[in-house]
Amino acid sequence: MRVEAGLARNTLAAYRTDLEGLGRWLGERGVIDWSDLDEDRIIEWLGHRRTGGAAETSVARGLVALRMLVRFLILESGLKKDPTARIPTPKLKRLLPATLSPEDVERLLGVFLVDGQPPDWRAERDTALLEVLYAAGARISEALGLTTNDLPPDLSSLRLHGKGDKMRVVPLGRRARAALERWLENGRLTVVRQRKAAGAGMASSSVFLSRSGRPLDRSSGWRRVKEAARLAGLPESISPHDLRHSFATHLLAGGADLRAVQEMLGHASIRTTEIYTHLDVEHVQTVHRMHHPRG
Known part of the structure; x- marks a missing residue:
């Protein structure tokens, strides 16, 4: 199937x-x-x-x-009839995705830093993960599915493997590159060496590793994002996908082309991406009501 x-x-x-x-x-x-x-x-x-x-x-x-x-x-298998044929699919409300403000994103991405620097390997990894989720608009499964082969030497982009095994290349900004480079050259290298020294063999080629040198799994990735939200004083409902939503909304609010955002998100249909334009219109309407003298 x-x-x-x-x-x-x-x-x-x-x-x-x-x-x-x-x-x-x-x-x-x-x-x-x-x-x-x-x-x-x-x-x-x-x-x-x-x-x-x-x-x-x-x-x-x-x-x-x-x-x-x-x-x-x-x-x-030769089934004769379709018992679902006359059953209507439940109508779903088109819910607008949750989006963080740029200020909230700043707090979230810096939550594991002390005086602007990560204090240990885990903070390096988690900061790099948060940066990738926001800077590339990656799904959590795409970020955790990254291997070192998906990164060019200058870390200027990521090769993400999306739904249906579709591949796309997304550029990385300066801060995300710096966080990723720091993790790859320090924390990740430490984990790899410790695994080798313990006689446990080669570490996984995954970019994001656990302490044991195995790929960081989805549930652990979710927990680290939730922990970051808690430490940043943000709602407990914050999820990795909210960073993806924020990526798209902030790009469009800054004047990015809808088709370009569609490509970066890996959406098959432009209609899926258009929901973020509705979200930005709602924000503009709210600002107008709050600040215009005749709002």
């Missing part, structure tokens, strides 16, 4: 979780074969998810996952 649909790894994992949950729910009700699944059961399952507290986005995703499975079974 992943190969045919070009699904990203995280999307595939979410679909698998949805379908496994559906399988357990059906099993509890005596439905043991996908061919016995009918429209009424699906509607009941969607209602069960809602009453269980699932967000409407999760409910919609579960239905999409089921539709993909049914389509696969029709093509490959």
Whole structure:
């Protein structure tokens, strides 16, 4: 299914979780074969998810996952009918992404520094990670998926591997380059040497490493961003994706071309990028109401 649909790894994992949950729910009700699944059961399952507290986005995703499975079974296993055909996909509100102010970004990116410098290898790594997330608009999975082969010698850009294994090159600014260079030449090198000295073999080629020399995993990356937000006095809801949203919004607010921002974000459709123009319009309207004498 992943190969045919070009699904990203995280999307595939979410679909698998949805379908496994559906399988357990059906099993509890005596439905043991996908061919016995009918429209009424699906509607009941969607209602069960809602009453269980699932967000409407999760409910919609579960239905999409089921539709993909049914389509696969029709093509490959001779399933005769599509029980999802007449079920409408839940309508979702188009929520505007959360965006940090430039001042909040400054506080967040500098939170691990002492007198302008990182005090240890972990601070070097975490500062470099935060800088990459904001400077390149990278998803957390893209940043943590970077290897040393994705970096040119001058660190002027990053080669990011996005959804559906699509690759793009994004430029890096001066401060992000400095933070990344500091981590690569100091903290990361220390971790690599310690692993070798301990007889544990070569460290991973990943840019961002754990203390053991293994790739920093997604949950650890999330925790470090959350810790940075806490130390900076920002809301606990701050996530790595908020830095990506801020990257796009700040570029557009500064006059960047929409198509260029689309390329840097790795969006397949310009419509996905356009949400950031709506966000900036809302900000302008708020400023107008607050400061214009006739606002």
